[in-house]
Amino acid sequence: MASIQPYQTKKNGKKWLFKIDMGIDPINQRRKTTTRRGFSTKKEAQIAASELEKELRDKTYVRVTDQTLNQFIDEWIESVAKNRMRPSTLNNRMGIIKSKIKPILGHIKIKDIEPSTIQSFYNKLINEEKLSTSYVRTIHNLLSSMFKYAIKWDKVKVNIMEKVDAPIPNHKQMKVWNKDEVSKFLDTTEDAPTHIAYVLAIYTGMRMGEILGLRWKDIDFYNETIHVIQTLVRVNGGFDFQEPKTKNSKRQIAIDDYVLNELNKRKDQQKTKSELVVTTDIGTPYSPRNLQRNFYRFMEKAEVTKIRFHDLRHTHATLLLQLGEHPKVVSERLGHSKISVTLDTYSHVIPDMQKPTAKKFSNFLRGQNVVKSEI
DSSP: OOEEEEEEETTTEEEEEEEEEEEEOTTTOOEEEEEEEEESSHHHHHHHHHHHHHHHHHTOOOOOOOOBHHHHHHHHIIIIIHHHSOHHHHHHHHHHIIIIIHHHHTTSBGGGOOHHHHHHHHHIIIIISOOOHHHHHHHHHHHHHHHHHHHHTTSOSSOGGGGSOOOOOOOOOOOOOOHHHHHHHHHHHTTSTTHHHHHHHHHHOOOHHHHHTOBGGGEETTTTEEEOOOEEEEETTEEEEEOOSSTTTSOEEEOOHHHHHHHHHHHHHOSSOOSBSSBOTTSOBOOHHHHHHHHHHHHHHHTOOOOOTHHHHHHHHHHHHHTTOOHHHHHHHHTOSSHHHHHHHTTTTHHHHHHHHHHHHHHHHTTOOOOOOOO
């Protein structure tokens, strides 16, 4: 039963408070009481006390923490992030926390953070710091994960992130090379040790980390397939090899005689024996940053459209779709989790593919010969 009592304040005169027995603390075995003050009338204190007593009976009571977001994040990192995240992902998220979240929001108690607080934070990052919406969406997902555990651990009563809208991504027009540019670039890099990296990116759609993590034993020369087993990632200033992120990323990719010949040429060129296909001259893993620099240098030399290394993957997919390849096959080669990801990513190519389809359908209805597509 709650104890309702009046008390005097200097500024506002008579106020009311209540005290409730919270039971025995299971850790120190001491009896706990909670006191709530500041009620203008005895009736208000009684109503608030009854609500708290009901929460205690129903076991829905949450004692809101006084932790700042900084303090909670440190707890979340130790209990969740370090145990559930891949080292490369953890390294990336720690950078975001240190540079963006903690400096702006870290000092605020998590119980005082409101949806408008987070929305203003996003606006600052996008409008003042000129960060991309995709980057801020990563921050949104990170905060959402944190507050999910804040609820789970009874730190707060309400998950405010459920009331915050993630920034709408600004889709930039994808840049890819055409057939002539691909040929021009590969001709320029033909004698370079990194040539095989570009061949693999263009002819298989593999990601940079997958190419740099490719081992000779992952290539089945007899069956003409590449097995994507691991990926090279940068962790804490060094390199590490990890399994691909998703089940679909771990895949087999069919290759042709041209790619096989280029792989054999690369094997003959390697000065030191290494299990990796793409290495430095001394046989060590090739840095993603150095490969990116190498790529930009050869682009300038070849005088082709300036794109990112990742756009070689987009080039592979786009050219396949323009050739009429079924999106499911393209999806499998890229290692997408769902075919819908492929369709959404390359929707700009699909409309051009509809023209022959429309003509084919019209010819069928008008009784003209129709050549069936192979799927």
